[in-house]
Amino acid sequence: MSATPLSVLDLVPVPSGSSAADALHATVDLARTVERAGYARYWLAEHHLNPGVAGSAPNIVIGAVAAATSTIRVGSAATLVGNVRGLQIAEAFGTLAALHGPRIDLGLGRSGAPAPGTPKPPAPAPRTDEVVDGLLVPAPYAFRVAPGSRFALQGELLGRVPGDVERFADDLTLVRALFAGTHTVDGAVVEAPPASGAPVELWIHGSTGGESARIAGSLGLPYGANYHSSPGTVLDSVTAYRASFRPGVLAAPHVIVSADVVVGRTADEADELALGYDRWVHSIRSGVGAIPYPTPDEARAHPLAPADAPSVADRVATRFVGTASSVAGQLETLRRVTGADELLVTTITHDHAARVRSYELLAEEWALRSAATTVGAATSV
Structure with missing residues (x-):
């Protein structure tokens, strides 16, 4: 069943010894490459105050990627409603569609703190790691925002206020109405050019079986589920x-489901390229902000402290690392277990050329499997 489309999620990682400008130029180069390789979509994530991630202004990067390509769909995964208002979102993506045509995707995600007094949902029952039909589904990671962390500072600088998370449904309704040209105030239609009539494909993204998944389903919208960042809750989500x-x-x-992968020409090469991932993930989860992605030598010289390893174990264990054949096999397992209609691949290495090659090797293997599936289906008729 390898005809499932493959797409790219790019965080715009900054390698050690490099700069944010270098990372942004590398993103444009990667986008051109994966378009030629046959990937269906190129999506940009939104992260703030991370020295090792330059993807803080996805709307602008989407425009640069769309300008450098011609056929691949380009969009966000995800634009966080807690960080910006619905009108601004609709106008920004309407502008992108006006400039680059009907290949712009808008992925929306919920973020922010609930209003004071909001009842807390019941705590889920503790779970352990399990393997579901060949797919590792680890125990869910308990994420907490520590006072004084970069996460707390982000909220302050972005102007978040308690209750932001509750306005997600209202802002989603507004964005959809502005795109459709049906938003009214006192009976009069309010136009918001260039949002009005913009041919933007709207997605909802979520990491759990919570409100985002329910809203996306109730509206009949496409949905993005995160195995790469929240592998323990991906099945709950879908x-x-x-x-x-x-x-x-x-x-x-x-449904599109994400996965973190590294493909090498050999298994040993892939393992070498993957070094440093544990320290990089820990820098994010600990709240200090993503570090510039280390070289393999730097990773060996400065390994993650054993006491910190449990905090990233779920991410390390669910990263698909190996040859194109082995990684494609793991992606097919992910597709089968989640029922994904598309797969979203994110790859981070220190060396840009190795990262590009990882995507190329995977695309070649995926195309071969797709061709084999097509031939097999035709033969059986």
Whole structure:
């Protein structure tokens, strides 16, 4: 079943010894390469105050990528509603569609703190690592925002206020109405050019079986689930989406699932390229901000402290690292277990050329498997 489309998620990582400007130029170069390789979408993430990640202004980077390409769909995964208002989102993506045509995707995600007094959802029952039909689903990671962390500072500098997370549904309704040209105030239609009528494909992204999954399903929108960043809750996420689904924009559920991969020409080369990932993930989860991605030598010289290893174990264990054949096999397992209609691949290495090659090797293997599937299906008819 390898005909499943592959797409790219880019965080715009900054390698050690490099700069944010270098990383942004590398993103444009990578986008051109993966378009030629046959990837379906090129999505940019949104992260702030991270020295090792330059993807803090995805709207601008989307424009640069779209200008450098011609056929691949380009968009965000995800634009966080807690960081910006609905009108600004609609106008920005309407502008991108006006400039680059009907290949712009807008992925929306919820963020922010609940309003004071909001009842807390019941704590989920403790879970342990399990293997589901060949796919490792680790115990969910308990994320906490430490006072004084970069996460707390982000909220302050972005002007977040308690209750932001509750306005997600309202802002989503506004964005959709502005795109459709149906938003009214006192009975009069409010136009917001160039958002009005913009041919933007709207997605909802989520990491759990919570509100994002339920909203996406109830509106019949396509949904993005995160195995790469929250592997312990990916099955909860896609299950909640499908259970909530009602025909709307789509007649049937449609899910894209992300995965973190590194492909090498050999298994040993892939392992070498993957070094440093544990320290990089720990720098994010600990709240100090992503470090510039280390070289393999730097990773060996400064290994992650054993006491910190449990905090990133789920991410390290669910990163697909190896030859193109082995990684493609793991992606097929992910597709089968989650029922994904598309797969979203993110690859981070220190060396840009190695990162480009990883995507190329995977695309070649995926195309071979797709061709074999097509031939097999035709033969069986």
